[in-house]
Amino acid sequence: MNIAYWIIAGLLALFYFYAGAMKMFRSRDQLRPMMAWVDRTPLPVVRALGAVEMLGSTGLILPPLTGIAPSLAPAAAIGFVLLQIGAVAVHLAGEDRRIALNLGLIATAAVTIWLATGL
Template sequence: MDIAYWIVAGLLAVFYLYAGGTKVVQSQEQLAPMMAWAGTTIPMAGVRAIGVLEVAGALGLVLPRLTGVLPGLAVAAAIGLTVLQVLALGFHASRGETKDLWLNGVLVVVGAVAVWLAVATA
């Protein structure tokens, strides 16, 4: 079960480090082709905040378990990232962006699996 957690958490961490890092460092113009909502519907400060939360969540999935310092934070990180994707799913659905909802749905499911594995292996 521990190996399953590391596989799921590692995949999520890589995804969120990339996605969050992109939101943190790229300009509105650079984000526009991928995220039309960035800087228009959501101000850039909000986009940056989402990016910081994603990066923090990615680190929270891995570092506490890796170091043995407060390993329960991995559960909190997995819950937080899952909630973030549920909210993203609702946001994108409200904007009619139905062609990309599958990714949010997959991330909700994988996040829920990470929560379950984090609790089961804690």
């Protein structure tokens, strides 16, 4: 792994770990100002998404760091691309056109995949 991977994957992991922790531990009322879609989504699904984000962020960092199953890092990044594609669909279905952050996260995860696989 190179320095670029660690910088980009580290920032992506930090973002997803924080966002996942918010979804896991904050109430719907606390999430609503930042995430309008939580009103249209059952709370257990929001909690599950938070858990997936926290596990995925761990998957970006721990496997390459320990050398145990390093192929999990690009798999985690692929998972984040798929997660954000779903997020864009949820935003657009709810007539919420604020998808710039989602598109940026897709691009960042795609770069992480590229760096992790060494293409």
